Amino acid sequence: xxxxxxxxxxxxxxxxxxxxxxxxxxxxxxxxxxxxxxxxxxxxxxxxxxxxxxxxxxxxxxxxxxxxxxxxxxxxxxxxxxxxxxxxxxxxxxxx
Amino acid sequence: xxxxxxxxxxxxxxxxxxxxxxxxxxxxxxxxxxxxxxxxxxxxxxxxxxxxxxxxxxxxxxxxxxxxxxxxxxxxxxxxxxxxxxxxxxxxxxxxxxxxxxxxxxxxxxxxxxxxxxxxxxxxxxxxxxxxxxxxxxxxxxxxxxxxxxxxxxxxxxxxxxxxxxxxx
Numbered sequence: 523x524x525x526x527x528x529x530x531x532x533x534x535x536x537x538x539x540x541x542x543x544x545x546x547x548x549x550x551x552x553x554x555x556x557x558x559x560x561x562x563x564x565x566x567x568x569x570x571x572x573x574x575x576x577x578x579x580x581x582x583x584x585x586x587x588x589x590x591x592x593x594x595x596x597x598x599x600x601x602x603x604x605x606x607x608x609x610x611x612x613x614x615x616x617x618x
Numbered sequence: 619x620x621x622x623x624x625x626x627x628x629x630x631x632x633x634x635x636x637x638x639x640x641x642x643x644x645x646x647x648x649x650x651x652x653x654x655x656x657x658x659x660x661x662x663x664x665x666x667x668x669x670x671x672x673x674x675x676x677x678x679x680x681x682x683x684x685x686x687x688x689x690x691x692x693x694x695x696x697x698x699x700x701x702x703x704x705x706x707x708x709x710x711x712x713x714x715x716x717x718x719x720x721x722x723x724x725x726x727x728x729x730x731x732x733x734x735x736x737x738x739x740x741x742x743x744x745x746x747x748x749x750x751x752x753x754x755x756x757x758x759x760x761x762x763x764x765x766x767x768x769x770x771x772x773x774x775x776x777x778x779x780x781x782x783x784x785x786x787x
Contacts, residue, residue, distance in 0.1 A: 535687065582690060585690050585693060613757065615751075615753065615756060615771070616756070617691075617715055617751055617757075617758070618726065618751040
């Protein structure tokens with residue numbers, strides 16, 4: 523049941539508290555998008571999500587953890603989220 | 619479900635070189651997980667069974683619900699299994715986590731390890747569980763009597779974010 527990403531979009535998966543906050547399990551967003559603009563984009567859609575969820579969460583792109591850029595100045599190593607990518611918001615885990 | 623590889627048989631699994639990791643919505647079976655690590659070269663199998671508790675800090679928990687990022691959780695579980703199998707020279711290691719609603723008192727996770735001697739098996743079993751709790755992309759939600767729910771975080775044992783309504787800061 524792999525859901526296709528719409529053309530020109532990437533998918534964001536919301537787990538646990540991220541899913542509760544957005545009331546969604548996933549959604550498609552326009553690509554490409556610089557990784558450093560991801561949180562701002564989500565905040566524009568879901569006011570308060572940064573403070574309540576994102577600041578405590580990790581992010582993966584295509585199953586690999588990525589470090590969120592801290593500033594706007596390191597353009598050289600800027601990761602760009604591409605069309606078809608699978609991005610996930612990973613809140614603190616609680617297995618067991 | 620969040621997962622994109624929800625299996626049709628009810629079990630998602632990876633198997634490789636003496637390591638078995640799985641996620642399932644079904645009841646867990648200790649015997650079958652022990653069988654995954656059974657070996658004539660082993661002198662011990664240690665089995666850990668994590669069961670769901672009926673309270674958090676005295677507050678009554680009605681039921682627990684687990685959700686996972688299946689693809690990533692299985693990959694992380696396999697990483698852990700391989701590292702621990704090598705470190706403790708295990709004959710085998712198997713870990714399975716249950717997803718969905720888990721009624722109070724039932725198993726949510728089983729870990730079985732086998733080794734030539736018991737000391738390594740004891741240590742490896744504990745270490746595998748701690749690594750799982752710290753890293754595997756599975757989330758537990760506790761539903762309290764009264765309709766309130768909380769996403770738990772293993773990291774600090776703290777109460778996670780309330781689920782009931784997002785405006786409640």
